[in-house]
Structures are given as C-alpha cells and as structure tokens.
Amino acid sequence: MKLFIPQDMAAVAVGANRIAAAVEAEARARNMPLTIVRNGSRGLFWLEPLLEVETPAGRIGYGPLTVADVKALFDANIFEGGTHAKCVGPVEAIPFLARQTRFTFARAGIADPASLDDYRALGGYKGLETALSIGPAAIVAAVKDSGLRGRGGAGFPTGIKWETVARTGADRKYIVCNADEGDSGTFADRLIMEADPFMLIEGMTIAGIGVGATQGYIYLRSEYPFAIAMMNRAIALARRAGLLGAAINGSAHAFDIDVRVGAGAYVCGEETSLLESLEGKRGQVRAKPPLPAIKGLFGRPTIINNTITLASVPFILAEGAQRYAELGYGRSRGTMPVQIAGNVRHGGLFECAFGVTLGELVDDIAGGTASGRPVRAVQAGGPLGAYFPPSLFDTPYDYEAFAKRDGLIGHGGLVLFDDTADMARMARFAMEFCAHESCGKCTPCRIGAVRGVETFDKIAAGIEPEKNLALVRDLCETMKLGSLCALGGFTPYPVLSALNHFPQDFTASPLPLAAE
Amino acid sequence: MMAKQHSVWNPADARAIIAAELHREGAMLPILHALQAAFGYIPRDAEPLVAEALNLSRAEVHGVISFYHDFRREPAGRHVLKLCRAEACQSMGSEVTARRLLDLLGLDWGETSPDGRITIEPVYCLGLCATAPSALFDDEPIGRADQQMLETLVAEAA
Structure with missing residues (x-):
C-alpha cells in the first residue's frame, strides 16, 4: 500500500510531518505494511x-487533515475502499487541478x-537529450521560437537574452537563476x-550548453530553507549521475551549479543587485x-533568468x-503559473495558458475569499x-493587457483582500x-519612499488631505520616472491604483489597528 | 522545542570557518552565513578577519553586513519567531495578530524578551501565502497561524 504525504514547506507548516508520523505509528500499531512517499505538493x-x-x-486524496483524523482514516479502512468525510x-x-494546463508543473x-x-x-531529462543532439544554435532558436518571456516580472523575451550571451565572446560565461522570490x-x-528540483537543474544545464556557459548559480532566498536543502540534495545527485560536472551525460559540455543563499534583502530580486550580491557586495542596483x-x-556575459523561466526550458x-507557443494570448505565449493567495478560499498554484480573465481566476477558480x-x-x-477592483476583473491575464490597465502580472502572484481591507493602509x-x-x-x-510614508501619515491625521494627496501623486511620478530599478519605479503601481480605485479610503481617518 | 546551540565567539574557530569558504567565487555571503550559523551572530571582531581573508577594507565588510537584514550584530534570544508582515498575510489579519503578541510580550519588532527567551522579528514573505498568516519559529514553518497558536508557542518556548 502506497501513501503520499508532501514534504513541501507549506504542507509541513500546516502539519504534514505530524500527519506522516501519526500514519506511521498507526500502521505500526495495526501491523499494516505501508509505504509513505514524501512527495512534493500539488500546489492545492x-x-x-x-x-x-x-x-x-x-x-x-484526503485533506485538509489533522492528526486527530488519522485514526479515523484507518478505522474507516480507506485503503480498501472505505469512505471518510475528508475524502x-x-x-x-479536482476541478482546480483538472482545469490546469500543466507544462512546467506537470x-x-x-x-x-x-x-x-x-x-x-x-x-x-528528455529536454537535455534533445539539447545535446541539436546543439547550441538550435537550442537558442527553440527558446526564441517558443515565445517564452522572462517570468520574473519584466517579461523580456528569453531567446533574445540567450542569443546575446551566445554571441558575446568571453573566457567564462555564467547562468544565474534568480530564485530570490520575494513577492508576497x-x-x-x-x-x-x-x-521538481531536477527540472531546474536540467533547464540551467540546457541554458549552459546553449550559450557556452560552464558555471551556474542559483541565488536562493534564505526564507526558503526547504528549497535550499532540496536543491543542494538534487545537485549532489545530478553530479553523481554525471548530469552535472566535466562531461554532461558523457558529452563534451561541462556545467556545474552552486546554490548561493541570499540574506533577506528584497531588492536582490532585481537582477543587477542580485549579481552584486553574488559577487559578495552590498546588493545595490547597477546602472x-x-x-x-x-x-x-x-x-x-551572464544569463540571468527567473526560476520559472529556466524551468520552462x-x-x-x-x-x-x-507546442509551447501554440498556447497563449497576444504576445504572451505558453503557460503561466498563476499563484492565488491571501484571503482566498482555494489558494494555490494554477498553471494555465495566458488569456484567462482575472475574474475567472479570482471568482471561478479560487472561489473568492476565505472569509x-x-x-x-x-x-x-x-x-x-x-490593486485591481472587481470592476476590472474582465482584464485578460496577459502582460500587455495588464499594462494597459496600469498594472502588471509580474511573477504571477494574486493576493485577494476582502471588504474589510483598508486601501489607504495598503498604499x-x-x-x-x-x-x-x-x-x-x-x-x-x-528618499521618496520615506516621504511617501510621512505624507500618508499626514493624510490619515487629516492634515491638508487634498494638498498632500496631490503631493503623493507628484512623488509617484518622480519615483516612477527617476528610479534606477523596479523597486522605486514600480512602488507607484500599488499606491496609485489604491488612490484611483478606492479614493473613499483616503478621506476619513483609518480605524485603529486593534479594532476587530 | 529545543533552542539552537551556538558556540561562544572565538577568533580561531572564526578563521577556520572563513578558510573553509574561501575557495568559492564571491565568498563573502557564504562566509557571513557560516559565521552566523556558528556563533548566532556576526560579532564586530569578525570584521577584520573577513576583511583580511578577502583582501578588503574593514569598512567594506561592515557595509555588506549592515546591508542585509539577515545578519545580526548581537545574539538573538534562545528562540526566534519570525512573523510575516507582507501583503498576503496582512489580508488574513497578520498585523492585528502580531501587534497583540508583541503587546503581550511587551516587545517591539526585533526585540528580545528580557529573560533572553525569545526574539520577535518581521519577515517579508515565506512563500506560504495560500495558508496565511505565516510564521517561522526557529526552523519550523507555521501556516494558518492564529492568535492562540502563536501565544501557546511563545508560552512553551523555553
């Protein structure tokens, strides 16, 4: 009898290890031979x-389980067709999974x-096999033809980036995976x-062969201890199997990967800041x-791509x-793993072709709020x-359509808020x-961000609200046009969208935080 | 839950830790992480040792340590509770929960209880955003973290 209980950090955070221990103990007490596989999460x-x-x-499936359910599952004899309320x-x-198009998360x-x-x-490793047989130029051409765009947020065509690195001569080139996934x-x-750690290793290896790079780094945020452990383990296994090292799968190509752990700086998700950090410096943005x-x-010459981008390869x-390019919407080709979170009933990862509307994702697929x-x-x-209000839920999930409505799809996150949210506080x-x-x-x-906080505090205190709201807009304009990177440049997105779509929240003084 | 054990600062161990990471390209962050893992924080006395090993000025090393939120300049409490303050957790009421817990302990963000038992720190996203609010208690991730759960955790932390 085979059971699966995820070892995923989110599953463990809600008790998966306790469930696994209870299942093991119960099976032992009943003298039942069980194999427990600690799988990854399905993302539901x-x-x-x-x-x-x-x-x-x-x-x-049975879930969400508590330790108290375990004995009942055995009593109901679920292993031989018995039923239980948590089934x-x-x-x-499950519709949430059945409706997906899982390419990258298959x-x-x-x-x-x-x-x-x-x-x-x-x-x-079928992709690597193809890559080794078709050679570098055809690898880059395939990525270009797929229409894949950077999934970190900027949406830059991946193939163009790879082509540039391939064409630039150097004694050494790098593949850097941006796994500094800091977006809430x-x-x-x-x-x-x-x-699926080997998928990332395979994607980076193909990138290395494609552009002639021999060393890869995964810049992985320290807030992800489970991912750090899993990647290190998978890299060691791939090395032992000859899938990393001096001769990839017995070929003439050399490639290896090292995991580098970040240190709690959100800005290091910005590519040039990440490179500075990898070099051992303060994570300051480069011009x-x-x-x-x-x-x-x-x-x-360095390919720096987001984790999803490399894992799509x-x-x-x-x-x-x-096969990848035939799905999609407009210039957004292929699939996007949309991550639905926050105050949500059915939160998780939903990979689908671009073009689905925001409203379908929020209402239909995620089922609205948890509350x-x-x-x-x-x-x-x-x-x-x-921040998108329900009046914009007809926006198709597509880089350009979101931009047209003064928003962005970024790294694919959606955070739901119910009607108790105070948008002035969020701004x-x-x-x-x-x-x-x-x-x-x-x-x-x-300086702009600090002044922004101070100005919002004045507005909340009722000090010249109209004048100060105008000042915030002016400040946003300066930040948007004058900042070196997306941190300062895009902070106006949440601020202005809150101001434009929820102006009523900025007139009265907000409720104190301790209120129920 | 067992508290983490750290070594008492000593330069000899620090030199060995630094030497073990020196072969890496861009060894600074791996060195700093290794020092903090060993001693629980990065003492000021470590700065000249790192500077010498990497052929940098002490100011450059200091600049790197002070840039990153993860690196501590003094020891934390025996337990560290990191509470997520990012948007997904806020949508599930994390700010109210956090405020109550801090008030209960008489602490502010980043502070350690006077008995050295616990430090409460903010964290901006643990990637557990569909089971919010989230927290990290030492090495243990916690999802759907309600008030009662956190209070029990803090009360039982020895």
Missing part, C-alpha cells in the same frame, strides 16, 4: 496537509522530488525547487547598460517550441503590483516596504 494548498492513497482507480476523491479530478506533487529515477520515469503572494519558484548579457557576473526542448466576504481588491504581481505599506527594502543608491527611491 487549501487541501494541505493532503494525504493521497494509491488505488487501482488512481490516487484518492476529496481522485486528486487529478510533475509537481506526483513523486519523491529527490528521486532521479522518478524524474526520468516522468519524462525528465508568490511561491512558484519555491514549488519548482521543492517539488544599465551594460546589460548583464554582455557584462554580468564578475564582468562576464526542458518542456520546450522535449516537446518542441511550437466568505466579498472580494474588494486583488493585488496582482507582488508588492510592486497594482502606505507599499511606501513603507519600499523604504525598508531600498538599496539606497538612487534618491527617488531612498
């Missing part, structure tokens, strides 16, 4: 901790993430690294040009660029993304966060 987080039982009819049926038939939650055999059995409401990078593709890490190579109250706002794209928080995380290099961000 409202059901965690989710236990799956392998049956002839597929994997049947959610065949996991792959393997998430299915097997033990640290098993190279499982990875291969589920189609892993996002966890796709974490899920890739915890549930561009030169582009990292030409002068990146240690002054060498094995599929593109294995299944063909056309059951009406949705008041959705912040799309992390702390630097705009102030955007400035506060920017002040807290500013690298300090450019003045609009360093």
